Amino acid sequence: MQDKLKAIAVNLSISVFSIIIALIVGSLFILLTEASPIDAYAALYQGAFGNFRAILNTLWRSTPLILTGLAVAIPFKAGLFNIGAEGQLLMGGFTAAVIGFYFTGLPGFIHLPFAVLGGMLAGGIWGGIPGYMKAKLGVHEVIVTIMLNYIAISLTVNYGINYFRETGRQATPRIMETAALLRFNDMPDHPFWGRVPFIDIFAQPGIRLHINFLLAVVAAILCWYLLFKTTAGYEMRATGLNPDGAEYGGISISKGMVLAMFISGALAGLAGVGEALGTHLSFMAGMDAGHGFTGIAVALIGQTHPIGVILGGLLFGSLAQGGLEMQFAGVPSEIVMIIQALVIFFVASLQIFKKYMVKRKAKEEAE
Amino acid sequence: MSKKLISIAVVFSFIMVAAFAGFGQVAEADDHGSDVRVGIVLSTGGLGDLSFNDSAYRGLVRAEDELGIDFDYIEPADTAEDETALRRFAEMNYDLVIGVGFQMADSLEIVAADYPHIRFAHVDHFFEDILDNVVTLNFAEHEGSFLAGALAALVSETGTIGYVGGVDFALIHRFEGGYYQGAKYIDEDIEILRRYADDFGDPARGREIALGMADDGADVIYHAAGGTGTGVFEAAEEEEIYAIGVDANQNHVAPGRIIASMLKRVDNTVFDVVESVVDGTYEGGENLFYSLADDGVGITSLDELDVEETDAVDQGIITEEQLEMIREMKENITAPHTERIQEIEQMIIDGEIEVENWGETGRPE
Missing domain, CATH: 3.40.50.2300 (Response regulator)
Structure with missing residues (x-):
């Protein structure tokens, strides 16, 4: 146990150290634009953590990233590389939005779960297809997921939106109130939550966090439980570590692959559901914002561990949330992107450095 | 040995940063006649799109030269940022907040409703029930x-x-x-x-x-x-x-x-709406259509x-x-x-x- 804690502490301090190095290198770029790095970083901090609202909005920005991060991490454990989170997110978000506006007059306690589960199922199917094709036909999942991304974009953003569009916006009609995910902003007026003491702290305008963040955290914990505490999870991990060995040991590889990809798709779908039912209240062109691909980086920085993925998602979320504030401090958006990329680069590369150190230490001890 | 080197390098770069940081803080001389501040949130795609965003930007540069206003622009990384960016401008009491592109219409409506004392303008979307503090700029x-x-x-x-x-x-x-x-x-x-x-x-x-x-x-x-x-x-x-x-x-x-x-002369129309704010003739609650007659297209x-x-x-x-x-x-x-x-x-x-x-x-x- 103590060793484990120590390992976590080392991991965290390496990450913090690499963020500091990234910020130092980034300051050179900021100087190029004649802005002050100190002001810029103060703005980054202010934007991401400066006040209560900023912190909540950082959580809001992190939500889809945590979910797509999980969607990449779970199959990764089973030896599969899911590049299709983007398409799964689109399918999930689109399905949820269509259920959200198409059915009128349903009570909220039916409509909302219907829309959420519908979206997750659509994402799950979109993820399950490459899993099934890999298991039964041996088609490489990378190719299938990439292709399914294209199909999802055409199906939802191009064809789907045009089919349902009512106004000039490239979006589906607004969802019914009964299908909306509860926003923290609305809690003070909520018949149930409104009675909770101190709920008024959520009343200030501009708080955009909705309960999908809580669902994302619960999802991460469930993923951890599934992977490390259940037989199915053990089988998945065994398949990932050594497929031939696992099969020899009597594990059904194909079952594990389909299951891992289905769960992964459902998680990415939930990311889309949150954006559609919580953030935009419709399915909107551009709302995927590359979250499915960012999810790959989130998963790798989180070392494909569900709890690590939460931290990775928070890192990316705070960079996104704080990055906007940096623009207000006069840093051009391109530099903001460079700094975000530098942080990711250093965090990822120093982890490799750590692995190298561990290996060397092991070698020294062997000698 | 190498550890020492790294720590020296780190300390050195800190000093460099601290030393250079001062240069960044040179305040820009403010020799403008008007103290109107305009904030614009561009549509995703940002500057360099050879279209809408560039054109709106040109209109503001012209307003800066001719009317002496100040403006700041934000290029959102994705659509989720639109609302936050518009809101930040409104919170900082900018005299005019402009949103570009029809994808931003909902966000602008939400923010404009929260800040009735701030003037807003929206490029390329027509609101059926327009708020009193919003004008929209549309083109024939x-x-x-x-x-x-x-x-x-x-x-x-x-x-x-x-x-x-x-x-x-x-x-x-x-x-x-x-x-x-x-x-x-x-x-x-x-x-x-x-x-x-x-x-x-x-x-x-x-x-x-x-x-x-x-x-x-x-x-x-x-x-x-x-x-x-x-x-x-x-x-x-x-x-x-x-x-x-x-x-x-x-x-x-x-x-x-x-x-x-x-x-589509987004630049002209943006300039016009800024001018109306400078003159004090801005009137909200209107969907404006610019046509051939007024050089909008x-x-x-x-x-x-x-x-x-x-x-x-x-x-x-x-x-x-x-x-x-x-x-x-x-x-x-x-x-x-x-x-x-x-x-x-x-x-x-x-x-x-x-x-x-x-x-x-x-x-x-």
């Missing part, structure tokens, strides 16, 4: 496109022309309708090939469609398809046919092959070089030779039709020609 694209269609029909030798739309929906139908009516006005029997690419950012698709149209005999192709239009220009260069640009002056993108561009000059084209040489985007190609093309191809197009323009302004807005009436089958 059908009128500008009518001129493009008329020009295409005048230039075409084969009697077949083409139109490539971005995505098949009301706003883009305005372009199609104007172009169609303009061409039919010149030549009742002209054949107009029309296709939608279902994408604003797919040049390869645009090229395929345009090549197909060229195969079917089209020799002038108009596009209202954003980035997809680049492919139309490529096809025009390959097949040696002509193309017509859209939104901003795109004539330099394929020198000599783009006979004109239909202009138009087409590039047919007989002489435009300032954007010569600027493109100064900025190194095209060479002197390419500028010469544009000049030659204008002289030989479009200049003979200048008078006719101006005449039609005047007739539209006077109401003698009524251009139907397909965005409202729908596409006739």
